[in-house]
Amino acid sequence: MVGGKQHSRGTDPGTVDQRPRPNKWTLTDERDLCAVKLLADTATGLPEVVLASVYMAETDVPPPQKMERLIKYCEQSGQHIVVATDSNAHHPLWGMELANDRGKNLIEYLFTTNLQILNKGTVPTFVNKRCRTIIDLTLASEGAVNLVQDLHVSEEASFSDHRWIRFNLETTIKEQQPKRNPRKTDRKIYIDKLHQSLGEPVAPGRLLDTAQIETQVTELTSNILSSYNSACPLSESAPRQGQHWWGPELERLRRRYVNIKSRAVGARQAELYTTRTNAGSRTRELNVGGDLSLAHAAVRMRSECIMARGWLRAQISSL
Known part of the structure:
Protein backbone atom coordinates (compact mmCIF):
# COMPACT_ATOMS: atom_id res chain seq x y z
CA MET A 1 0.00 0.00 0.00
CA GLU A 170 10.19 12.74 6.55
CA THR A 171 12.97 15.25 6.17
CA THR A 172 14.25 18.07 8.33
CA ILE A 173 13.58 21.51 6.88
CA LYS A 174 16.36 23.94 7.60
CA GLU A 175 14.87 27.34 8.22
CA GLN A 176 16.78 30.13 6.60
CA GLN A 177 18.35 32.35 9.22
CA PRO A 178 18.40 36.11 8.55
CA LYS A 179 21.83 37.39 7.58
CA ARG A 180 23.61 40.68 7.14
CA ASN A 181 24.91 41.73 3.76
CA PRO A 182 28.01 43.94 4.26
CA ARG A 183 27.58 45.35 0.75
CA LYS A 184 24.29 46.92 1.81
CA THR A 185 25.78 48.70 4.82
CA ASP A 186 24.71 52.35 5.11
CA ARG A 187 28.10 54.01 5.62
CA LYS A 188 26.62 57.33 6.79
CA ILE A 189 24.58 55.67 9.53
CA TYR A 190 27.58 53.58 10.55
CA ILE A 191 29.88 56.60 10.90
CA ASP A 192 27.27 58.68 12.76
CA LYS A 193 26.49 55.88 15.20
CA LEU A 194 30.17 55.21 15.79
CA HIS A 195 30.90 58.88 16.52
CA GLN A 196 27.99 59.06 18.96
CA SER A 197 29.04 55.94 20.83
CA LEU A 198 32.75 56.75 21.02
CA GLY A 199 32.43 60.24 22.49
CA GLU A 200 35.62 61.96 23.54
CA PRO A 201 38.92 60.14 22.83
CA VAL A 202 40.73 58.67 25.81
CA ALA A 203 43.92 60.45 26.81
CA PRO A 204 47.00 58.16 26.63
CA GLY A 205 47.94 59.02 30.22
CA ARG A 206 44.69 57.52 31.56
CA LEU A 207 45.59 54.01 30.44
CA LEU A 208 47.83 53.04 33.35
CA ASP A 209 47.70 49.23 33.19
CA THR A 210 46.68 46.32 30.97
CA ALA A 211 43.28 45.97 32.66
CA GLN A 212 42.28 49.47 31.59
CA ILE A 213 43.56 48.80 28.07
CA GLU A 214 41.48 45.61 27.85
CA THR A 215 38.42 47.54 29.07
CA GLN A 216 38.86 50.20 26.41
CA VAL A 217 39.38 47.56 23.69
CA THR A 218 36.20 45.76 24.77
CA GLU A 219 34.20 49.00 24.70
CA LEU A 220 35.59 49.97 21.31
CA THR A 221 34.76 46.56 19.85
CA SER A 222 31.24 46.71 21.28
CA ASN A 223 30.69 50.20 19.82
CA ILE A 224 31.92 49.12 16.38
CA LEU A 225 29.65 46.07 16.33
CA SER A 226 26.66 48.04 17.58
CA SER A 227 27.15 50.69 14.90
CA TYR A 228 27.55 48.06 12.21
CA ASN A 229 24.39 46.23 13.31
CA SER A 230 22.43 49.47 13.13
CA ALA A 231 23.78 50.35 9.68
CA CYS A 232 23.39 46.84 8.30
CA PRO A 233 20.20 45.23 9.65
CA LEU A 234 19.38 41.55 9.32
CA SER A 235 17.47 40.51 6.22
CA GLU A 236 16.08 37.22 4.96
CA SER A 237 17.55 36.02 1.68
CA ALA A 238 15.10 35.21 -1.08
CA PRO A 239 14.85 31.49 -1.95
CA ARG A 240 16.74 30.48 -5.04
CA GLN A 241 14.54 29.95 -8.04
CA GLY A 242 15.15 27.15 -10.50
CA GLN A 243 15.93 27.79 -14.15
CA HIS A 244 12.37 27.37 -15.35
CA TRP A 245 13.24 28.89 -18.73
CA TRP A 246 15.59 26.02 -19.54
CA GLY A 247 13.79 23.35 -21.54
CA PRO A 248 14.48 20.16 -23.50
CA GLU A 249 15.14 22.05 -26.74
CA LEU A 250 17.83 24.25 -25.18
CA GLU A 251 19.34 21.19 -23.51
CA ARG A 252 19.50 19.42 -26.87
CA LEU A 253 21.17 22.46 -28.48
CA ARG A 254 23.63 22.72 -25.60
CA ARG A 255 24.66 19.09 -25.95
CA ARG A 256 25.01 19.48 -29.71
CA TYR A 257 27.15 22.56 -29.23
CA VAL A 258 29.40 20.82 -26.68
CA ASN A 259 29.75 17.79 -28.95
CA ILE A 260 30.68 19.86 -32.01
CA LYS A 261 33.07 21.99 -29.98
CA SER A 262 34.89 18.99 -28.53
CA ARG A 263 35.23 17.45 -31.98
CA ALA A 264 36.60 20.68 -33.40
CA VAL A 265 39.11 21.09 -30.58
CA GLY A 266 40.24 17.48 -30.95
CA ALA A 267 40.80 17.95 -34.68
CA ARG A 268 42.91 21.09 -34.41
CA GLN A 269 46.07 19.05 -34.60
CA ALA A 270 45.11 18.17 -38.16
CA GLU A 271 44.46 21.73 -39.32
CA LEU A 272 46.02 22.97 -42.53
CA TYR A 273 48.78 25.53 -42.13
CA THR A 274 49.57 27.76 -45.08
CA THR A 275 52.82 29.65 -45.47
CA ARG A 276 53.88 31.92 -48.26
CA THR A 277 57.31 32.18 -49.82
CA ASN A 278 59.35 35.41 -49.67
CA ALA A 279 58.40 36.28 -53.26
CA GLY A 280 54.74 35.78 -52.43
CA SER A 281 54.07 34.14 -55.77
CA ARG A 282 53.71 30.64 -54.50
CA THR A 283 51.74 29.18 -51.62
CA ARG A 284 53.03 26.13 -49.87
CA GLU A 285 50.51 24.03 -47.90
CA LEU A 286 51.76 22.01 -44.98
CA ASN A 287 49.41 19.32 -43.68
CA VAL A 288 50.58 18.57 -40.12
CA GLY A 289 48.37 15.51 -39.70
CA GLY A 290 49.36 14.03 -43.03
CA ASP A 291 45.74 13.87 -44.19
CA LEU A 292 44.15 16.78 -46.00
CA SER A 293 40.64 15.46 -45.34
CA LEU A 294 41.13 15.86 -41.59
CA ALA A 295 42.03 19.50 -42.07
CA HIS A 296 38.88 20.08 -44.11
CA ALA A 297 36.83 18.29 -41.44
CA ALA A 298 38.33 20.50 -38.73
CA VAL A 299 37.38 23.66 -40.62
CA ARG A 300 33.86 22.35 -41.23
CA MET A 301 33.36 21.35 -37.59
CA ARG A 302 34.60 24.74 -36.40
CA SER A 303 32.01 26.43 -38.61
CA GLU A 304 29.27 24.17 -37.25
CA CYS A 305 30.45 24.95 -33.73
CA ILE A 306 30.18 28.68 -34.30
CA MET A 307 26.72 28.31 -35.83
CA ALA A 308 25.48 26.15 -32.95
CA ARG A 309 26.82 28.60 -30.37
CA GLY A 310 25.12 31.51 -32.12
CA TRP A 311 21.83 29.62 -32.34
CA LEU A 312 22.00 28.71 -28.65
CA ARG A 313 22.63 32.32 -27.63
CA ALA A 314 19.76 33.50 -29.82
CA GLN A 315 17.39 30.99 -28.20
CA ILE A 316 18.38 32.08 -24.70
CA SER A 317 18.13 35.81 -25.47
CA SER A 318 14.65 35.35 -26.90
CA LEU A 319 13.29 33.94 -23.61
Missing part, protein backbone atom coordinates in the same frame (compact mmCIF):
# COMPACT_ATOMS: atom_id res chain seq x y z
CA VAL A 2 1.36 3.37 -0.97
CA GLY A 3 -1.01 6.11 -0.01
CA GLY A 4 -2.51 8.14 2.82
CA LYS A 5 -1.30 11.48 4.07
CA GLN A 6 1.18 13.59 2.19
CA HIS A 7 4.70 12.24 2.82
CA SER A 8 3.30 9.53 5.06
CA ARG A 9 3.30 6.25 3.14
CA GLY A 10 2.60 2.72 4.34
CA THR A 11 3.78 -0.29 2.34
CA ASP A 12 2.53 -3.75 1.65
CA PRO A 13 4.56 -5.79 -0.88
CA GLY A 14 1.45 -7.29 -2.42
CA THR A 15 -0.43 -4.21 -3.63
CA VAL A 16 0.11 -0.64 -4.62
CA ASP A 17 -2.67 1.92 -4.20
CA GLN A 18 -1.70 5.13 -5.92
CA ARG A 19 -3.32 8.27 -4.55
CA PRO A 20 -1.23 11.03 -6.12
CA ARG A 21 -1.55 14.73 -6.14
CA PRO A 22 -1.48 16.13 -9.71
CA ASN A 23 1.93 16.04 -11.38
CA LYS A 24 3.54 14.46 -8.32
CA TRP A 25 3.90 10.84 -9.31
CA THR A 26 5.18 8.70 -12.13
CA LEU A 27 4.42 4.99 -12.16
CA THR A 28 6.13 1.96 -13.67
CA ASP A 29 4.22 -1.31 -13.37
CA GLU A 30 5.47 -4.75 -14.39
CA ARG A 31 4.76 -8.27 -13.24
CA ASP A 32 5.97 -8.76 -9.65
CA LEU A 33 7.46 -5.24 -9.57
CA CYS A 34 5.82 -1.85 -9.27
CA ALA A 35 7.89 1.33 -8.91
CA VAL A 36 6.50 4.73 -8.01
CA LYS A 37 8.62 7.88 -8.18
CA LEU A 38 7.83 10.59 -5.65
CA LEU A 39 9.08 13.83 -7.16
CA ALA A 40 11.02 16.32 -5.09
CA ASP A 41 8.97 18.77 -3.04
CA THR A 42 10.73 22.10 -2.54
CA ALA A 43 8.15 23.21 0.04
CA THR A 44 9.00 20.39 2.46
CA GLY A 45 12.56 19.69 1.33
CA LEU A 46 11.77 16.07 0.50
CA PRO A 47 14.10 14.85 -2.28
CA GLU A 48 13.08 12.66 -5.19
CA VAL A 49 12.51 9.08 -4.00
CA VAL A 50 11.60 5.85 -5.79
CA LEU A 51 9.21 3.58 -3.91
CA ALA A 52 9.25 0.00 -5.22
CA SER A 53 7.08 -2.98 -4.39
CA VAL A 54 8.67 -6.33 -5.32
CA TYR A 55 7.41 -9.90 -5.09
CA MET A 56 10.06 -12.63 -5.06
CA ALA A 57 8.47 -15.87 -6.23
CA GLU A 58 9.40 -18.98 -4.25
CA THR A 59 10.25 -20.83 -7.46
CA ASP A 60 12.95 -18.29 -8.45
CA VAL A 61 16.35 -17.59 -6.93
CA PRO A 62 16.28 -14.13 -5.32
CA PRO A 63 16.58 -11.37 -6.23
CA PRO A 64 14.54 -10.98 -9.45
CA GLN A 65 16.43 -9.61 -12.45
CA LYS A 66 13.99 -6.70 -12.77
CA MET A 67 14.76 -5.67 -9.21
CA GLU A 68 18.50 -5.91 -9.90
CA ARG A 69 18.13 -3.63 -12.93
CA LEU A 70 16.10 -1.12 -10.93
CA ILE A 71 18.61 -1.05 -8.07
CA LYS A 72 21.53 -0.71 -10.49
CA TYR A 73 19.82 2.17 -12.28
CA CYS A 74 19.17 4.00 -9.00
CA GLU A 75 22.75 3.50 -7.84
CA GLN A 76 24.22 4.77 -11.11
CA SER A 77 21.90 7.79 -11.25
CA GLY A 78 22.23 8.61 -7.54
CA GLN A 79 18.50 8.07 -7.02
CA HIS A 80 17.11 7.45 -3.52
CA ILE A 81 15.04 4.27 -3.34
CA VAL A 82 12.92 2.43 -0.77
CA VAL A 83 11.96 -1.19 -1.56
CA ALA A 84 9.13 -3.11 0.09
CA THR A 85 9.37 -6.77 -0.81
CA ASP A 86 7.77 -10.11 -0.09
CA SER A 87 11.03 -12.04 -0.14
CA ASN A 88 9.82 -15.49 0.97
CA ALA A 89 13.27 -15.71 2.57
CA HIS A 90 14.50 -16.28 6.12
CA HIS A 91 17.63 -14.87 7.75
CA PRO A 92 18.68 -13.77 11.25
CA LEU A 93 19.54 -10.31 9.91
CA TRP A 94 15.82 -9.53 9.77
CA GLY A 95 14.69 -11.39 12.85
CA MET A 96 14.40 -15.08 11.91
CA GLU A 97 16.20 -17.70 13.99
CA LEU A 98 17.53 -19.65 11.00
CA ALA A 99 18.45 -18.80 7.42
CA ASN A 100 17.23 -20.73 4.40
CA ASP A 101 18.90 -20.86 1.00
CA ARG A 102 16.76 -18.00 -0.30
CA GLY A 103 17.83 -15.82 2.60
CA LYS A 104 21.51 -16.59 2.02
CA ASN A 105 21.25 -15.77 -1.69
CA LEU A 106 19.43 -12.52 -0.96
CA ILE A 107 21.98 -11.44 1.64
CA GLU A 108 24.86 -12.12 -0.74
CA TYR A 109 23.19 -9.84 -3.26
CA LEU A 110 22.39 -7.08 -0.75
CA PHE A 111 26.03 -6.97 0.31
CA THR A 112 26.93 -5.94 -3.26
CA THR A 113 24.53 -2.96 -3.21
CA ASN A 114 24.05 0.20 -1.15
CA LEU A 115 20.75 -1.12 0.27
CA GLN A 116 20.23 -1.42 3.99
CA ILE A 117 17.70 -3.61 5.80
CA LEU A 118 15.34 -1.47 7.88
CA ASN A 119 13.47 -4.32 9.63
CA LYS A 120 13.81 -4.13 13.40
CA GLY A 121 12.81 -6.63 16.07
CA THR A 122 11.08 -9.98 15.71
CA VAL A 123 7.47 -8.98 15.06
CA PRO A 124 6.14 -11.36 12.35
CA THR A 125 5.01 -9.82 9.07
CA PHE A 126 3.31 -12.97 7.72
CA VAL A 127 0.76 -14.73 9.92
CA ASN A 128 -1.55 -17.67 9.17
CA LYS A 129 -2.71 -20.84 10.91
CA ARG A 130 0.51 -22.73 10.10
CA CYS A 131 3.29 -20.22 10.78
CA ARG A 132 4.35 -16.75 11.87
CA THR A 133 7.38 -15.56 9.93
CA ILE A 134 9.25 -12.43 8.88
CA ILE A 135 9.45 -12.50 5.10
CA ASP A 136 8.38 -8.94 4.23
CA LEU A 137 11.41 -6.67 4.09
CA THR A 138 11.86 -2.92 3.81
CA LEU A 139 15.11 -1.93 2.13
CA ALA A 140 16.48 1.55 1.56
CA SER A 141 19.50 3.08 -0.14
CA GLU A 142 22.00 4.97 2.00
CA GLY A 143 20.53 8.33 1.06
CA ALA A 144 16.98 7.23 1.88
CA VAL A 145 17.64 5.57 5.24
CA ASN A 146 17.28 8.81 7.19
CA LEU A 147 14.07 9.66 5.31
CA VAL A 148 12.25 6.55 6.58
CA GLN A 149 10.78 7.24 10.02
CA ASP A 150 8.47 5.33 12.38
CA LEU A 151 8.78 2.00 10.56
CA HIS A 152 6.59 -0.59 12.27
CA VAL A 153 4.34 -3.61 11.68
CA SER A 154 0.79 -2.37 12.10
CA GLU A 155 -1.81 -4.15 14.24
CA GLU A 156 -4.70 -3.04 12.02
CA ALA A 157 -6.51 -5.62 9.93
CA SER A 158 -5.05 -6.09 6.46
CA PHE A 159 -7.46 -8.81 5.23
CA SER A 160 -4.39 -10.76 4.13
CA ASP A 161 -1.78 -13.13 5.55
CA HIS A 162 0.65 -10.23 5.19
CA ARG A 163 0.43 -7.53 7.85
CA TRP A 164 0.65 -3.85 7.07
CA ILE A 165 4.10 -2.31 7.30
CA ARG A 166 3.83 1.41 7.93
CA PHE A 167 6.41 4.16 7.74
CA ASN A 168 6.68 7.88 7.11
CA LEU A 169 8.95 9.71 4.69
Whole structure:
Protein backbone atom coordinates (compact mmCIF):
# COMPACT_ATOMS: atom_id res chain seq x y z
CA MET A 1 0.00 0.00 0.00
CA VAL A 2 1.36 3.37 -0.97
CA GLY A 3 -1.01 6.11 -0.01
CA GLY A 4 -2.51 8.14 2.82
CA LYS A 5 -1.30 11.48 4.07
CA GLN A 6 1.18 13.59 2.19
CA HIS A 7 4.70 12.24 2.82
CA SER A 8 3.30 9.53 5.06
CA ARG A 9 3.30 6.25 3.14
CA GLY A 10 2.60 2.72 4.34
CA THR A 11 3.78 -0.29 2.34
CA ASP A 12 2.53 -3.75 1.65
CA PRO A 13 4.56 -5.79 -0.88
CA GLY A 14 1.45 -7.29 -2.42
CA THR A 15 -0.43 -4.21 -3.63
CA VAL A 16 0.11 -0.64 -4.62
CA ASP A 17 -2.67 1.92 -4.20
CA GLN A 18 -1.70 5.13 -5.92
CA ARG A 19 -3.32 8.27 -4.55
CA PRO A 20 -1.23 11.03 -6.12
CA ARG A 21 -1.55 14.73 -6.14
CA PRO A 22 -1.48 16.13 -9.71
CA ASN A 23 1.93 16.04 -11.38
CA LYS A 24 3.54 14.46 -8.32
CA TRP A 25 3.90 10.84 -9.31
CA THR A 26 5.18 8.70 -12.13
CA LEU A 27 4.42 4.99 -12.16
CA THR A 28 6.13 1.96 -13.67
CA ASP A 29 4.22 -1.31 -13.37
CA GLU A 30 5.47 -4.75 -14.39
CA ARG A 31 4.76 -8.27 -13.24
CA ASP A 32 5.97 -8.76 -9.65
CA LEU A 33 7.46 -5.24 -9.57
CA CYS A 34 5.82 -1.85 -9.27
CA ALA A 35 7.89 1.33 -8.91
CA VAL A 36 6.50 4.73 -8.01
CA LYS A 37 8.62 7.88 -8.18
CA LEU A 38 7.83 10.59 -5.65
CA LEU A 39 9.08 13.83 -7.16
CA ALA A 40 11.02 16.32 -5.09
CA ASP A 41 8.97 18.77 -3.04
CA THR A 42 10.73 22.10 -2.54
CA ALA A 43 8.15 23.21 0.04
CA THR A 44 9.00 20.39 2.46
CA GLY A 45 12.56 19.69 1.33
CA LEU A 46 11.77 16.07 0.50
CA PRO A 47 14.10 14.85 -2.28
CA GLU A 48 13.08 12.66 -5.19
CA VAL A 49 12.51 9.08 -4.00
CA VAL A 50 11.60 5.85 -5.79
CA LEU A 51 9.21 3.58 -3.91
CA ALA A 52 9.25 0.00 -5.22
CA SER A 53 7.08 -2.98 -4.39
CA VAL A 54 8.67 -6.33 -5.32
CA TYR A 55 7.41 -9.90 -5.09
CA MET A 56 10.06 -12.63 -5.06
CA ALA A 57 8.47 -15.87 -6.23
CA GLU A 58 9.40 -18.98 -4.25
CA THR A 59 10.25 -20.83 -7.46
CA ASP A 60 12.95 -18.29 -8.45
CA VAL A 61 16.35 -17.59 -6.93
CA PRO A 62 16.28 -14.13 -5.32
CA PRO A 63 16.58 -11.37 -6.23
CA PRO A 64 14.54 -10.98 -9.45
CA GLN A 65 16.43 -9.61 -12.45
CA LYS A 66 13.99 -6.70 -12.77
CA MET A 67 14.76 -5.67 -9.21
CA GLU A 68 18.50 -5.91 -9.90
CA ARG A 69 18.13 -3.63 -12.93
CA LEU A 70 16.10 -1.12 -10.93
CA ILE A 71 18.61 -1.05 -8.07
CA LYS A 72 21.53 -0.71 -10.49
CA TYR A 73 19.82 2.17 -12.28
CA CYS A 74 19.17 4.00 -9.00
CA GLU A 75 22.75 3.50 -7.84
CA GLN A 76 24.22 4.77 -11.11
CA SER A 77 21.90 7.79 -11.25
CA GLY A 78 22.23 8.61 -7.54
CA GLN A 79 18.50 8.07 -7.02
CA HIS A 80 17.11 7.45 -3.52
CA ILE A 81 15.04 4.27 -3.34
CA VAL A 82 12.92 2.43 -0.77
CA VAL A 83 11.96 -1.19 -1.56
CA ALA A 84 9.13 -3.11 0.09
CA THR A 85 9.37 -6.77 -0.81
CA ASP A 86 7.77 -10.11 -0.09
CA SER A 87 11.03 -12.04 -0.14
CA ASN A 88 9.82 -15.49 0.97
CA ALA A 89 13.27 -15.71 2.57
CA HIS A 90 14.50 -16.28 6.12
CA HIS A 91 17.63 -14.87 7.75
CA PRO A 92 18.68 -13.77 11.25
CA LEU A 93 19.54 -10.31 9.91
CA TRP A 94 15.82 -9.53 9.77
CA GLY A 95 14.69 -11.39 12.85
CA MET A 96 14.40 -15.08 11.91
CA GLU A 97 16.20 -17.70 13.99
CA LEU A 98 17.53 -19.65 11.00
CA ALA A 99 18.45 -18.80 7.42
CA ASN A 100 17.23 -20.73 4.40
CA ASP A 101 18.90 -20.86 1.00
CA ARG A 102 16.76 -18.00 -0.30
CA GLY A 103 17.83 -15.82 2.60
CA LYS A 104 21.51 -16.59 2.02
CA ASN A 105 21.25 -15.77 -1.69
CA LEU A 106 19.43 -12.52 -0.96
CA ILE A 107 21.98 -11.44 1.64
CA GLU A 108 24.86 -12.12 -0.74
CA TYR A 109 23.19 -9.84 -3.26
CA LEU A 110 22.39 -7.08 -0.75
CA PHE A 111 26.03 -6.97 0.31
CA THR A 112 26.93 -5.94 -3.26
CA THR A 113 24.53 -2.96 -3.21
CA ASN A 114 24.05 0.20 -1.15
CA LEU A 115 20.75 -1.12 0.27
CA GLN A 116 20.23 -1.42 3.99
CA ILE A 117 17.70 -3.61 5.80
CA LEU A 118 15.34 -1.47 7.88
CA ASN A 119 13.47 -4.32 9.63
CA LYS A 120 13.81 -4.13 13.40
CA GLY A 121 12.81 -6.63 16.07
CA THR A 122 11.08 -9.98 15.71
CA VAL A 123 7.47 -8.98 15.06
CA PRO A 124 6.14 -11.36 12.35
CA THR A 125 5.01 -9.82 9.07
CA PHE A 126 3.31 -12.97 7.72
CA VAL A 127 0.76 -14.73 9.92
CA ASN A 128 -1.55 -17.67 9.17
CA LYS A 129 -2.71 -20.84 10.91
CA ARG A 130 0.51 -22.73 10.10
CA CYS A 131 3.29 -20.22 10.78
CA ARG A 132 4.35 -16.75 11.87
CA THR A 133 7.38 -15.56 9.93
CA ILE A 134 9.25 -12.43 8.88
CA ILE A 135 9.45 -12.50 5.10
CA ASP A 136 8.38 -8.94 4.23
CA LEU A 137 11.41 -6.67 4.09
CA THR A 138 11.86 -2.92 3.81
CA LEU A 139 15.11 -1.93 2.13
CA ALA A 140 16.48 1.55 1.56
CA SER A 141 19.50 3.08 -0.14
CA GLU A 142 22.00 4.97 2.00
CA GLY A 143 20.53 8.33 1.06
CA ALA A 144 16.98 7.23 1.88
CA VAL A 145 17.64 5.57 5.24
CA ASN A 146 17.28 8.81 7.19
CA LEU A 147 14.07 9.66 5.31
CA VAL A 148 12.25 6.55 6.58
CA GLN A 149 10.78 7.24 10.02
CA ASP A 150 8.47 5.33 12.38
CA LEU A 151 8.78 2.00 10.56
CA HIS A 152 6.59 -0.59 12.27
CA VAL A 153 4.34 -3.61 11.68
CA SER A 154 0.79 -2.37 12.10
CA GLU A 155 -1.81 -4.15 14.24
CA GLU A 156 -4.70 -3.04 12.02
CA ALA A 157 -6.51 -5.62 9.93
CA SER A 158 -5.05 -6.09 6.46
CA PHE A 159 -7.46 -8.81 5.23
CA SER A 160 -4.39 -10.76 4.13
CA ASP A 161 -1.78 -13.13 5.55
CA HIS A 162 0.65 -10.23 5.19
CA ARG A 163 0.43 -7.53 7.85
CA TRP A 164 0.65 -3.85 7.07
CA ILE A 165 4.10 -2.31 7.30
CA ARG A 166 3.83 1.41 7.93
CA PHE A 167 6.41 4.16 7.74
CA ASN A 168 6.68 7.88 7.11
CA LEU A 169 8.95 9.71 4.69
CA GLU A 170 10.19 12.74 6.55
CA THR A 171 12.97 15.25 6.17
CA THR A 172 14.25 18.07 8.33
CA ILE A 173 13.58 21.51 6.88
CA LYS A 174 16.36 23.94 7.60
CA GLU A 175 14.87 27.34 8.22
CA GLN A 176 16.78 30.13 6.60
CA GLN A 177 18.35 32.35 9.22
CA PRO A 178 18.40 36.11 8.55
CA LYS A 179 21.83 37.39 7.58
CA ARG A 180 23.61 40.68 7.14
CA ASN A 181 24.91 41.73 3.76
CA PRO A 182 28.01 43.94 4.26
CA ARG A 183 27.58 45.35 0.75
CA LYS A 184 24.29 46.92 1.81
CA THR A 185 25.78 48.70 4.82
CA ASP A 186 24.71 52.35 5.11
CA ARG A 187 28.10 54.01 5.62
CA LYS A 188 26.62 57.33 6.79
CA ILE A 189 24.58 55.67 9.53
CA TYR A 190 27.58 53.58 10.55
CA ILE A 191 29.88 56.60 10.90
CA ASP A 192 27.27 58.68 12.76
CA LYS A 193 26.49 55.88 15.20
CA LEU A 194 30.17 55.21 15.79
CA HIS A 195 30.90 58.88 16.52
CA GLN A 196 27.99 59.06 18.96
CA SER A 197 29.04 55.94 20.83
CA LEU A 198 32.75 56.75 21.02
CA GLY A 199 32.43 60.24 22.49
CA GLU A 200 35.62 61.96 23.54
CA PRO A 201 38.92 60.14 22.83
CA VAL A 202 40.73 58.67 25.81
CA ALA A 203 43.92 60.45 26.81
CA PRO A 204 47.00 58.16 26.63
CA GLY A 205 47.94 59.02 30.22
CA ARG A 206 44.69 57.52 31.56
CA LEU A 207 45.59 54.01 30.44
CA LEU A 208 47.83 53.04 33.35
CA ASP A 209 47.70 49.23 33.19
CA THR A 210 46.68 46.32 30.97
CA ALA A 211 43.28 45.97 32.66
CA GLN A 212 42.28 49.47 31.59
CA ILE A 213 43.56 48.80 28.07
CA GLU A 214 41.48 45.61 27.85
CA THR A 215 38.42 47.54 29.07
CA GLN A 216 38.86 50.20 26.41
CA VAL A 217 39.38 47.56 23.69
CA THR A 218 36.20 45.76 24.77
CA GLU A 219 34.20 49.00 24.70
CA LEU A 220 35.59 49.97 21.31
CA THR A 221 34.76 46.56 19.85
CA SER A 222 31.24 46.71 21.28
CA ASN A 223 30.69 50.20 19.82
CA ILE A 224 31.92 49.12 16.38
CA LEU A 225 29.65 46.07 16.33
CA SER A 226 26.66 48.04 17.58
CA SER A 227 27.15 50.69 14.90
CA TYR A 228 27.55 48.06 12.21
CA ASN A 229 24.39 46.23 13.31
CA SER A 230 22.43 49.47 13.13
CA ALA A 231 23.78 50.35 9.68
CA CYS A 232 23.39 46.84 8.30
CA PRO A 233 20.20 45.23 9.65
CA LEU A 234 19.38 41.55 9.32
CA SER A 235 17.47 40.51 6.22
CA GLU A 236 16.08 37.22 4.96
CA SER A 237 17.55 36.02 1.68
CA ALA A 238 15.10 35.21 -1.08
CA PRO A 239 14.85 31.49 -1.95
CA ARG A 240 16.74 30.48 -5.04
CA GLN A 241 14.54 29.95 -8.04
CA GLY A 242 15.15 27.15 -10.50
CA GLN A 243 15.93 27.79 -14.15
CA HIS A 244 12.37 27.37 -15.35
CA TRP A 245 13.24 28.89 -18.73
CA TRP A 246 15.59 26.02 -19.54
CA GLY A 247 13.79 23.35 -21.54
CA PRO A 248 14.48 20.16 -23.50
CA GLU A 249 15.14 22.05 -26.74
CA LEU A 250 17.83 24.25 -25.18
CA GLU A 251 19.34 21.19 -23.51
CA ARG A 252 19.50 19.42 -26.87
CA LEU A 253 21.17 22.46 -28.48
CA ARG A 254 23.63 22.72 -25.60
CA ARG A 255 24.66 19.09 -25.95
CA ARG A 256 25.01 19.48 -29.71
CA TYR A 257 27.15 22.56 -29.23
CA VAL A 258 29.40 20.82 -26.68
CA ASN A 259 29.75 17.79 -28.95
CA ILE A 260 30.68 19.86 -32.01
CA LYS A 261 33.07 21.99 -29.98
CA SER A 262 34.89 18.99 -28.53
CA ARG A 263 35.23 17.45 -31.98
CA ALA A 264 36.60 20.68 -33.40
CA VAL A 265 39.11 21.09 -30.58
CA GLY A 266 40.24 17.48 -30.95
CA ALA A 267 40.80 17.95 -34.68
CA ARG A 268 42.91 21.09 -34.41
CA GLN A 269 46.07 19.05 -34.60
CA ALA A 270 45.11 18.17 -38.16
CA GLU A 271 44.46 21.73 -39.32
CA LEU A 272 46.02 22.97 -42.53
CA TYR A 273 48.78 25.53 -42.13
CA THR A 274 49.57 27.76 -45.08
CA THR A 275 52.82 29.65 -45.47
CA ARG A 276 53.88 31.92 -48.26
CA THR A 277 57.31 32.18 -49.82
CA ASN A 278 59.35 35.41 -49.67
CA ALA A 279 58.40 36.28 -53.26
CA GLY A 280 54.74 35.78 -52.43
CA SER A 281 54.07 34.14 -55.77
CA ARG A 282 53.71 30.64 -54.50
CA THR A 283 51.74 29.18 -51.62
CA ARG A 284 53.03 26.13 -49.87
CA GLU A 285 50.51 24.03 -47.90
CA LEU A 286 51.76 22.01 -44.98
CA ASN A 287 49.41 19.32 -43.68
CA VAL A 288 50.58 18.57 -40.12
CA GLY A 289 48.37 15.51 -39.70
CA GLY A 290 49.36 14.03 -43.03
CA ASP A 291 45.74 13.87 -44.19
CA LEU A 292 44.15 16.78 -46.00
CA SER A 293 40.64 15.46 -45.34
CA LEU A 294 41.13 15.86 -41.59
CA ALA A 295 42.03 19.50 -42.07
CA HIS A 296 38.88 20.08 -44.11
CA ALA A 297 36.83 18.29 -41.44
CA ALA A 298 38.33 20.50 -38.73
CA VAL A 299 37.38 23.66 -40.62
CA ARG A 300 33.86 22.35 -41.23
CA MET A 301 33.36 21.35 -37.59
CA ARG A 302 34.60 24.74 -36.40
CA SER A 303 32.01 26.43 -38.61
CA GLU A 304 29.27 24.17 -37.25
CA CYS A 305 30.45 24.95 -33.73
CA ILE A 306 30.18 28.68 -34.30
CA MET A 307 26.72 28.31 -35.83
CA ALA A 308 25.48 26.15 -32.95
CA ARG A 309 26.82 28.60 -30.37
CA GLY A 310 25.12 31.51 -32.12
CA TRP A 311 21.83 29.62 -32.34
CA LEU A 312 22.00 28.71 -28.65
CA ARG A 313 22.63 32.32 -27.63
CA ALA A 314 19.76 33.50 -29.82
CA GLN A 315 17.39 30.99 -28.20
CA ILE A 316 18.38 32.08 -24.70
CA SER A 317 18.13 35.81 -25.47
CA SER A 318 14.65 35.35 -26.90
CA LEU A 319 13.29 33.94 -23.61
